[in-house]
């Protein structure tokens with residue numbers, strides 16, 4: 640008799656092709672309604688599953704991990720960031736955690752460039768003018784944005800995504816600066832023509848555009864604190880396609896309101912999916928561009944993420960080490 644299939648509970652709808660394959664391979668429970676699971680539903684899923692496949696919309700905190708049933712051995716996150724999961728608590732309980740790194744790098748870097756361009760060149764405001772009947776014709780002083788070429792871009796977090804942004808930004812004529820936990824090797828630095836800043840404060844004070852690309856961990860929570868944000872120049876733009884929690888959003892909002900910062904492009908928020916009314920007001924005034932966490936939202940990317948989840952689950956269930964294990968040392 641073959642080995643029993645694992646009970647895999649997926650918390651959200653995934654692309655059809657991924658769900659179909661998972662149903663073939665595993666005893667899979669889908670979430671057809673696609674509503675984010677309530678805490679009670681998540682608790683039930685943790686108690687009964689062999690494998691849980693959550694997403695960023697599921698908060699698997701230490702209390703929930705304590706509710707895990709004896710069968711739960713793997714949490715295969717559909718997503719790169721794992722700040723939605725209490726990793727320490729899971730690992731302590733002997734639950735393996737995996738994620739989907741690498742496959743959303745290019746899409747997220749594209750969206751970061753889109754936000755840089757949108758904010759500096761006022762694309763969203765401009766695109767709204769014609770449908771709103773506000774365009775009376777070309778004028779020399781109307782809808783002026785800021786030039787990108789020649790400006791300094793400071794990347795906070797120079798991992799895969801940060802480097803993919805650097806490659807694109809070079810082609811736009813931006814000068815690349817970065818701050819990272821570890822300095823890149825010299826050959827990579829040279830290839831990216833990137834300048835390393837040991838001091839984040841000093842880098843922030845000298846940049847025209849700052850892009851946040853580090854993961855959210857206990858060490859990076861409010862890394863851009865109220866104190867640090869003050870280093871930014873009043874004509875600078877701040878872009879975030881990482882996690883809202885890395886920036887003190889209230890402090891950022893205040894600075895945008897008072898004109899201490901020229902603008903921001905945000906794809907992520909501190910309390911998703913709720914977005915502060917103050918930020919929405921700033922968006923209406925053309926001060927910020929807000930996107931609903933869509934940095935990695937491409938059909939191709941979602942399929943790649945699903946494939947990674949399948950490989951992680953299957954490899955684990957076959958008794959091998961899954962390729963995308965999240966280790967405590969990574970956090």
Ligand code: 8YV
Nearest residue numbers: 694695717718719720934935
């Ligand atoms: C994903 C993301 O869509 O993978 C990540 O870390 O931020 C997103 O782009 C989301 O996490 C899916 O769970």
